[in-house]
Amino acid sequence: IAFLIIWVVVSFIMGKYNMLSFKKSSHMIISLSIISFIIISIVTILLFALKLSLYSRIIVFGTSFLAYFIETISFQLFYNFLQNFKTDKEQPLGNKKTHIVERPLDLIDTEAGVSSNKTSLKTDLSKAQLIAREAGREVLDYFSDHINIDDSNVSLISTTTPFNVENLQPGSRTIINLKKVNDMRYINKVFEAVNNKLPDAGMFIGSVETSSQRYLRIGEKFPGFIKQLVVMADFSLNRILPRLASFKNIYFNITRGEKRTISKAEVLGRLVSCGFEIIEFKEINNLTYFVVMKTNEPEYNLAPSYGPLYKMPRIGKNGDIIYVYKFRTMHPFSEYLQDYVLSLNGFTSIGKLADDFRLTKWGKFMRKYWLDELPQLINVLKGEMTIVGIRPLSKSMFAQYPDDVKKMRVKYKPGCIPPYVALLKQGKNESIEAERQYLNEKQKNPVSTDLKYFKLAILNIITNKIRSS
CATH class of the missing domain: 1.10.246 (Serum Albumin; Chain A, Domain 1)
Structure with missing residues (x-):
């Protein structure tokens, strides 16, 4: 059995x-x-x-x-x-004007009335009718909220390759792709091709079946115990294997990149890395549809981080950029979404980003018990950080701090254990005040201040008075 x-x-x-x-x-x-x-x-x-x-x-x-x-x-x-x-x-249906095959058209040019696919199929359907047929009326209404679908500068495609995007006629201000991101072998290359075809402020609309939506669909097909086995196997085969260098080529040779498991955070992060700003995303019929706008050129990230250990650019002593090591608690490409999540949900009462969908389930557990920060000891050994000190901040977070704290901050190395842990001051404003107090004390008595804050922090953690998140 x-x-x-x-x-x-x-x-x-x-x-x-x-x-x-x-x-x-x-x-x-x-x-x-x-x-x-x-x-x-x-x-x-x-x-x-x-x-x-x-x-x-x-x-x-x-x-x-x-x-x-x-x-x-x-x-x-x-x-x-x-x-x-x-x-x-697929044989022609007599003298009827509309000929439809089982799969969607790869590239549709409504002005010419033909498909650029090798199977040139005539159609009298408008772009709106094609979207309604392939994706449903609710999706059509959602698209219509953002653009005039039958406008001549709207290009409708159904492709998984950058080649078909690159061969679009010039002049498109909006590109709609009816193929899911899950079926794209080279996701970023497709996004980059779309970016190159669009003018500034051009719109791109697409869809993805997120990992949570995928597992929900699997759950509807199998009973409880079998469902868990299928989900675990799916996670291992379609999410872990593509990330492993030794299995990556074998995986994509078998699957050709189709039906891959991918999170919402990764897709949105990839879009931002490819020069798009997120306008909106919405779940319809167990798919997530996104609307984005071109605001920048693609970053062309040739070495994205997928592994369990990754490096974050942070501001160190003298304002230099250091790369802080952490265990991965977020989906890949999540680093591109920090400003977006901040603008969307703001901060919690303890200074963390609210409703942060970038976090994985195991990531929430690791953060709760500070486990994700253990690799920072590597930075300590490299001489970039200390055991006790100010939090290592990103550029966007550093920019929000008061000028007096900024001036004091850049004089010292950041630390693994921040002052708010010792002083029990969680929250954005409280954390800043804790750092101001710590830095003022450190200027007078550097060694004794660090020892004092270290003892208080360890005591608070052991007695459960404070948690990482």
Whole structure:
């Protein structure tokens, strides 16, 4: 039963049963072989890790290879049947003016009345009608709140590649992409291509199935226990594997970047990094639709941070930029959203960003018990920080501090344990006042002040008088 569950769950998540997504029979056979190899590898690891010596290795592996052989033959026959059925279904429908195939048009030019896809399909549908057909009336109404959809400078596309974006006719002031971000192999390259096509203040509209929406959809398909197994497997295969350098190419060769798991924070952060300002996002029919405006050129971040340990640019002694180490508690590209979240929700009563959707579930736990800040000891060993001292601030946060505190701040290295922990003064204004008090004392007695604040801080943490968040 366990073997069967592993086989079905991994096959489902890796898209093995979506046979219409394979363009050629050879692609299907290669994907089947790789996915089956992954399944057999998982079973092998479990057998040795759990020391299940009662099970015959010959029977287990013999069953696996027999299942692979039968599945390959069955899939090949069914694939041929589907292809024949699809070909018949795509034949022209007599003299009717509108011809529609099962998948959306890749590139639509309503003035010419044709699609730039190799399958040139005539259509009498307007852009508004196409959006209503492909995404629904509620989505059409949402788009209409922001733009005049049938305006001639609005380009409607349904693509996952930057190539189709780059080949749009010049003059677009708004680009709408009906394809989900989840199906894009090179997300930033598509966003960068859109940015390059738009003038300043040009609009871009798209959609994504966020990780939370994805898990909600999975939960509706499976009962409780099976749902948890599927979610964990999906998280491992579609969220962790693409981040690992050794598995990244294998993953994208199998999936071609389709149906990847991605968070709302990562998509919005990617958009900001590619030169867009977020106007609005809204959940409709378990998808998140976003409306953004071009305000800058793309940053072209060639080394984004995905790992559990990352570095944040912060202001250090003499105003120099240092890179502070922390355990990751936020989704990738979240650093681009700090100003947006601040403008959206402001601060909590203890000086933290309110309703910060960038935080992961495990990140909230780590922050609660200060675990995310342990890597700052690396900065201490490098001589960039001290054990006790002012908080290392970003440029935007530093700009909000009073001038007198700014002048004192840049004279000292930031510290792992900030003054507000010792003085029990949480909150933006209270934290600033705690730093002012600490810096005034430190100017007079540097060593004794740090010892005093260290003892008070440790006592407050041990006695649960204060928490990180």
